[in-house]
Amino acid sequence: MKFPSPALPRPKSLMGQMLMAVAAALLLVQGIGALLVFRAQRESFEVGMANAAAFRLVAETRGPGALERMRRGDRPAFGGAQPRGFPVEFATASPARPGEDRDARAEARIARILDDQELQASEVVVLHRTVRGDAAARRTLERRAARRHMDEAKLAGLMDDNLLVVAIRQPARANWMVARIRSPRVVNLLLVPLLAQTLVIYLVLVGAVALILRRITRPLAALTRRVEQFAYAPGSAGQLEPSGPDDMQRLIVAHNAMEARIVAMLDEKDVMLGAIGHDLKTPLAALRVRIESVENDAERGRMAGTIEDIVRTLDDILSLARVGRPSDPRERTELSALVASVVEEYEDMGDPVELGDTQRIVLEARSTWLRRALRNLIGNALRYGERARVTLSREGGSAVIRIEDDGPGIPEAEIEGMMNPFVRGDPSRNSATGGAGLGLALARAIADQHGGALVLANRLSPAGKVEGLTARLEIPAA
Incomplete structure (x- = not known):
């Protein structure tokens, strides 16, 4: 059985609908912008990681002095975060496990970097793991933690960091040279700050739009209440003070002028109805007295009934005309x-x-x-x-x-x-x-x-x- 999805409540006010539309548009634009920035930052981060791994391999082939110079600062920077590595090791076999996914794009990038540094590699392997998922990196980190007396919670967090494993095999050599670069998780390093920045921008923009809409809709809401009040009790309160943008002020001024004309017409109508009622009831009362002189009882009864019908009809007409402007309070x-x-x-x-x-x-x-x-x-x-x-x-x-x-x-x-x-x-x-x-x-x-x-x-x-x-x-x- 398929249950219908609950419909989201839709605002009914003009300000609510406009704010919802603007907020949705801003959310879409900010989301697309944040996604593009995140992809660019992640690309830059991955390039930095690949450069760091490649230069670590290059430094290892050119002696300890080169590696020491790289450690002192002769290495590329990326995003303000420096990758933390592990000792370069030599292995007799590729570190890739059977069925493990390899990063072909990163392999091509590192191959170009090595070629620029005149370091030939017959095969390049790039893998993405966690520190916990790589045996050599896990052992090294555990030894460091033991020396520094690191608590278990912090060690567990470091174990979940990303690990870039880069292995190359040089021509005419049977062994593999493997470099490992550890970095904080991309979510913490890139996504969280980007989301925080996007949220702040979104809130600032929506807040500014809400203030503008409030300035527009507040006088409109006051005008709506005034119109509703005028519909039930015309002329019962003073006119509305013009406020808001120029267009809204002109609307309120036009409404006040129309309201004043309607009240004047209603006042004139009441005066006219009062005069008509007085002028008609006076002769009807005189006729009621005169029919008493009619000797025929049946004829006199019919004449009296006709006068009563006229009086009731006149009362109904006057009441219907005045019901819109009652003088008695509730x-x-x-x-x-x-x-x-x-x-x-x-x-x-x-x-x-x-x-x-x-x-x-x-x-x-x-x-x-x-x-x-x-x-x-x-x-x-x-x-x-x-x-x-x-x-x-x-x-x-x-x-x-x-x-x-x-x-x-x-x-x-x-x-x-x-x-x-x-x-x-x-x-x-x-x-x-x-x-x-x-x-x-x-x-x-x-x-x-x-x-x-x-x-x-x-x-x-x-x-x-x-x-x-x-x-x-x-x-x-x-």
Whole structure:
């Protein structure tokens, strides 16, 4: 069975994504650069080792004085580290073991060096071992350790050092001349400093990029918070101070200008709506008084009902227009008690409204608006579904109020449109009802005002038949 590999978490913020992209690019470039430098340094190190071994062989053929001069400093340097060697020995057979790998490139290099030094070699053998893996080198190192009283831990570390074994056989000679050069492991000598240098450069570059990105994204984050705040409460706080790069400052200035124009338009709208409400309600009140003089009771009742419908519609229009700019602050509300009190209002009037399971949930809300939303949803359930069942539960970080009815539901294609202003359902759902189609639109606007949502869904039977409609009012409770 193949298990999927876990996906790495991807940052969601602009700064996180940009920093991740820059860090990945820098890591790739630094990695390639470090690899090339490491290869060059290793090549230089190997050349130095080959030179040291070759000059040790050359010095041995030209007498002790030459070897002593080489020891005093007449030898090539490489990377600041000097190879430590063993006495040159003479053997009757090649030091290469059966099946042991030989370094052909190093053999060719050493052959050229010997040729330049006029030292002829009919055969060159180059082997890479550890000190522990070469019997002669191991014995020599153990004798030195015994003379110097070296502790076992240090000796064990020296035993793991790299060993370059170079053996040559000169023409017309049967024996082999073998030189051994010991050096620290390449990982310690080259790779660790290179990795440390690469890591420091990488951290410095990423840190500099992070500071630049922070200077760019900090004002952007502040602007985002301001826009989110303005969406729920336009004009509730002062404008944002321009900061950051010039382009970001121009964006903030443009946003402040747009925000000021929107607030001015909303203020003008509120004044206009107040005037319209006052100018319309005054003559409606006068008409309500005048119809009392109508002698026909049926006619007077119809006229009074028409005036009440106009007044309710006018109230809904004004409420829908003002819901985006509530004047009352949020207050700590026990939602279960609020839902129960609204249901009791309908029960007192004899309406078939049932309160189901509820959980005690306390949150910050505008209780007056939530009552209005609940009344609209319960009223719709009674109007179209004959009865209403109300429940309250906590789901995740939200309080969820469900209002279920037993009506014919709403066609799936029309559910979203039913929450728009002045949209009413199909006449077949309406059993001699009035209204202007503002109840659901106002309930959704109130949910949006609290940072929540209103969701409508048909309730289906196991056979797939529509049994009613469920209105789900979600309010953040965290």
